[in-house]
Amino acid sequence: MSADAAYQTYILPEDDSRFAVDEIVPVDPFAGRLVDVEYDWDKVPVPSSLRELESRWYTRRNPLDRSGVWRFRELLPFATDEQIVTIGEGQTLLQRCDEIALDVGLKANGLHLQYEGMNPSGSFKDNGMTAASTHARIVGATSAACASTGNTSASLAIYSSATKLFRCFVFIGSGKIAYGKLSQALDYGAHTIQIEGDFDDALVRVREVCAELGIYLCNSVNPFRLEGQKAIMYRILEELDWEPPDWIVVPGGNLGNSSAFGKAFAELKHLGLVDRVPRLAVINAEGSNTLYDMYEHHGIRWNDGRPPLEDVDSYFETMNAEDRRASTIATAIEINRPVNLLKCLRALETMDGVVREVSDEEILDGKAMVGAHGFGCEPASGATIAGVRRLREEGVIAPSDRVACVLTGHELKDPTATVSYHSSPPNSPDDVLTARGVTRTPLANRPVVVPNDLNRLVEVVRGIG
Numbered sequence: 001m002s003a004d005a006a007y008q009t010y011i012l013p014e015d016d017s018r019f020a021v022d023e024i025v026p027v028d029p030f031a032g033r034l035v036d037v038e039y040d041w042d043k044v045p046v047p048s049s050l051r052e053l054e055s056r057w058y059t060r061r062n063p064l065d066r067s068g069v070w071r072f073r074e075l076l077p078f079a080t081d082e083q084i085v086t087i088g089e090g091q092t093l094l095q096r097c098d099e100i101a102l103d104v105g106l107k108a109n110g111l112h113l114q115y116e117g118m119n120p121s122g123s124f125k126d127n128g129m130t131a132a133s134t135h136a137r138i139v140g141a142t143s144a145a146c147a148s149t150g151n152t153s154a155s156l157a158i159y160s161s162a163t164k165l166f167r168c169f170v171f172i173g174s175g176k177i178a179y180g181k182l183s184q185a186l187d188y189g190a191h192t193i194q195i196e197g198d199f200d201d202a203l204v205r206v207r208e209v210c211a212e213l214g215i216y217l218c219n220s221v222n223p224f225r226l227e228g229q230k231a232i233m234y235r236i237l238e239e240l241d242w243e244p245p246d247w248i249v250v251p252g253g254n255l256g257n258s259s260a261f262g263k264a265f266a267e268l269k270h271l272g273l274v275d276r277v278p279r280l281a282v283i284n285a286e287g288s289n290t291l292y293d294m295y296e297h298h299g300i301r302w303n304d305g306r307p308p309l310e311d312v313d314s315y316f317e318t319m320n321a322e323d324r325r326a327s328t329i330a331t332a333i334e335i336n337r338p339v340n341l342l343k344c345l346r347a348l349e350t351m352d353g354v355v356r357e358v359s360d361e362e363i364l365d366g367k368a369m370v371g372a373h374g375f376g377c378e379p380a381s382g383a384t385i386a387g388v389r390r391l392r393e394e395g396v397i398a399p400s401d402r403v404a405c406v407l408t409g410h411e412l413k414d415p416t417a418t419v420s421y422h423s424s425p426p427n428s429p430d431d432v433l434t435a436r437g438v439t440r441t442p443l444a445n446r447p448v449v450v451p452n453d454l455n456r457l458v459e460v461v462r463g464i465g
């Protein structure tokens with residue numbers, strides 16, 4: 001593959017400068033100056049149908065063909081085969097889950113769960129980090145850094161430790177971070193720097209430090225990460241035999257995923273590789289609902305490339321003035337100012353999207369559903385199930401629609417949340433009746449405390465059945 005088909009641009013049309021792929025282009029997400037990777041598709045050997053890429057299953061001994069990102073490399077053609085950095089990411093599964101489908105009001109075969117927790121570092125972030133690591137190699141970086149609510153740092157750290165191509169610096173805030181994630185960064189040998197403040201503070205600082213010291217920045221302002229994350233959509237299509245679902249549902253934090261999904265479908269459509277684009281539902285946590293509030297209450301839209309930047313600015317000014325700070329159990333989506341806001345607005349336009357907010361209780365119930373009927377997931381991912389339930393109730397998602405939920409992170413990332421959910425005091429209202437008066441299987445699975453006595457144990461186990 002030749003890399004001269006790819007170049008970088010700013011996303012807003014006022015500025016049509018083009019930059020080469022091996023340049024580091026300055027970014028200021030809040031001035032609209034986000035960078036996009038664009039391609040001259042005429043120069044790329046794009047397959048005539050997506051199905052052709054499936055033949056790579058037979059050549060899986062080639063690491064590029066095994067990778068769930070790079071086996072689609074004609075669709076993110078910014079690197080030569082020799083430049084690509086892969087550790088075998090993207091070996092994920094799409095599980096059809098009839099129990100959850102019926103529970104949320106879909107037909108039995110209507111719901112699929114995309115397990116991104118099966119990636120090497122346990123979250124979808126590896127899809128992006130393989131691409132960012134590849135770009136880091138292209139520009140000759142020897143150090144890379146990120147600010148993180150946890151999974152980005154785990155992902156960057158594993159690419160650093162497994163490839164030894166660059167040193168890794170991780171900036172975390174002093175607030176909540178799930179221990180599974182922090183333990184990974186430490187175990188993989190990342191230089192971990194904890195600063196006073198939250199994620200947004202850490203992101204501001206890491207960008208300054210990177211600029212000062214020439215360190216390669218791996219947050220999702222990095223457009224190459226989003227190129228890798230497009231592959232989540234390709235794999236969902238592949239598992240559905242290339243028939244697009246009606247809905248893609250994803251939790252929204254910094255909005256890199258939703259942005260990447262929109263770009264993936266805009267390109268597939270442009271290339272004539274899909275005839276239909278699914279709708280997108282981005283699910284915020286109530287305690288971290290910037291996108292929801294802007295999109296659903298303030299009418300802020302991409303507006304065909306003319307988003308109301310002044311309204312966005314004044315929204316953030318008010319947020320700062322009132323010192324509103326995000327807070328949710330789903331720490332992976334606890335973000336005040338989503339850096340990919342504008343790209344996400346564009347994706348919502350491409351995919352005729354909607355945004356919803358769900359409470360922490362709904363998020364944890366959604367997560368418990370995935371645990372009870374699937375392989376489990378971390379709290380942020382549970383927001384997707386809660387979001388589908390809400391959109392079904394509203395009639396936005398139809399009973400016959402086919403829905404794919406992107407479960408962004410692995411169950412074991414945040415065992416504290418899981419254990420405390422299942423140890424919650426019995427007879428809480430969640431147990432029997434939901435707010436809508438529907439009887440539901442109790443989701444909290446409490447440990448039973450029994451004295452160390454054989455007769456009592458036999459009695460209790462027999463009683464359970």
Ligand SMILES: *Cc1c(COP(=O)(O)O)cnc(C)c1O
Nearest residue numbers: 151253254255256257332408409
């Ligand atoms: C990073 C992350 C998110 C948020 O994704 P964005 O692309 O920033 O919106 C959601 N869930 C998990 C588990 C994450 O690690």
